[in-house]
Amino acid sequence: MLRLSRVLLILDRVKLLDLAIKLKSPNLVVIAYHNVGHHNSYVQTFEEPIIPALIEKQILFLLGSGYIVTSLGEALSILAENPREKIAVITFDDGYKGVYKYAYPILRKHHIKATLYLTAGFIRHRVAPWWEQLYYIISRAEKEGKLHKLTELITQIRGNSWILHETQASCLKSWIESVVRAMDVHELRGLVNTLSETLDIKVPEDLYSTIMLDLNEIKDMVDYGFEVGGHGLWHVNLSILNNDRLTEEVKESLDFVRTLYKGIYTFAYPFGIYNDLVIEVVKSSGFKAAVTLDPHLNYLSTNIYMLGRIPPYKFNLKDIASFKYLLIKY
Numbered sequence: 403m404l405r406l407s408r409v410l411l412i413l414d415r416v417k418l419l420d421l422a423i424k425l426k427s428p429n430l431v432v433i434a435y436h437n438v439g440h441h442n443s444y445v446q447t448f449e450e451p452i453i454p455a456l457i458e459k460q461i462l463f464l465l466g467s468g469y470i471v472t473s474l475g476e477a478l479s480i481l482a483e484n485p486r487e488k489i490a491v492i493t494f495d496d497g498y499k500g501v502y503k504y505a506y507p508i509l510r511k512h513h514i515k516a517t518l519y520l521t522a523g524f525i526r527h528r529v530a531p532w533w534e535q536l537y538y539i540i541s542r543a544e545k546e547g548k549l550h551k552l553t554e555l556i557t558q559i560r561g562n563s564w565i566l567h568e569t570q571a572s573c574l575k576s577w578i579e580s581v582v583r584a585m586d587v588h589e590l591r592g593l594v595n596t597l598s599e600t601l602d603i604k605v606p607e608d609l610y611s612t613i614m615l616d617l618n619e620i621k622d623m624v625d626y627g628f629e630v631g632g633h634g635l636w637h638v639n640l641s642i643l644n645n646d647r648l649t650e651e652v653k654e655s656l657d658f659v660r661t662l663y664k665g666i667y668t669f670a671y672p673f674g675i676y677n678d679l680v681i682e683v684v685k686s687s688g689f690k691a692a693v694t695l696d697p698h699l700n701y702l703s704t705n706i707y708m709l710g711r712i713p714p715y716k717f718n719l720k721d722i723a724s725f726k727y728l729l730i731k732y
């Protein structure tokens with residue numbers, strides 16, 4: 403059987419992928435990176451890191467294909483002047499330390515700027531993202547042989563609607579994904595506390611500083627030319643909030659971003675989730691554009707509050723031919 407990766411390699415060799423990209427000619431390609439690092443790193447995070455060499459490969463490909471590679475605010479300014487320009491935007495969500503450690507030196511080397519989407523509450527209070535706190539507890543529970551107790555506890559919390567068939571940490575990862583999208587901040591805090599107390603596993607105080615950016619690192623990147631965009635106050639699903647909480651999340655997010663960076667303010671919906679009301683509040687608060695995690699390319703006709711982003715970390719064929727394929731497929 404001819405596998406997709408083999409077909410892509412053949413198409414890449416005879417330049418057919420490049421031709422297809424040229425014909426499709428999107429105005430704006432936005433790449434959504436999250437964590438950056440090496441897979442064998444001693445610090446394991448929920449968010450699987452993308453390896454630095456792959457980012458460099460992708461950037462070199464974009465530059466070599468005639469794209470201007472930059473931050474979102476700058477891309478919007480360039481497109482306002484010249485709508486026919488081809489621009490690729492680099493974004494990093496959530497503010498993982500690996501961005502400073504591994505990606506920033508690569509971007510500097512190629513004189514490229516990027517947009518960092520940062521969550522105000524996490525950085526202000528040095529609180530690790532909910533999914534990382536829960537992942538830490540689950541990983542420790544697995545190591546300490548407490549997974550059975552943990553799954554019992556989860557079933558109790560959720561009632562009979564949630565029955566875990568497996569007590570594997572990998573299965574619990576998808577549980578984390580679902581709860582962080584379903585709960586508001588006070589529920590998430592409560593959940594972390596309940597799990598922590600019942601299992602007698604404390605989330606270490608330095609979890610934040612071990613895996614997330616500190617303010618000096620952010621300021622360093624901003625001084626170089628990176629933009630900071632809003633990513634909510636507590637990184638919750640904005641579409642489940644009432645009006646007051648929604649407005650608080652967006653407004654506080656903008657206030658926070660303003661303390662770090664002056665320029666065009668853009669927003670990344672937490673988890674990429676949005677609806678009409680969320681868009682309305684983001685727009686009326688003063689953000690000039692917003693990015694989703696909908697995996698599509700952007701054209702002049704695309705709604706500027708619904709910009710699509712390509713998720714390279716989800717792609718399992720880790721070579722440049724498959725990355726080119728992504729740019730055509732979406």
Ligand SMILES: [Zn+2]
Nearest residue numbers: 495496672673
């Ligand atoms: Zn995020």
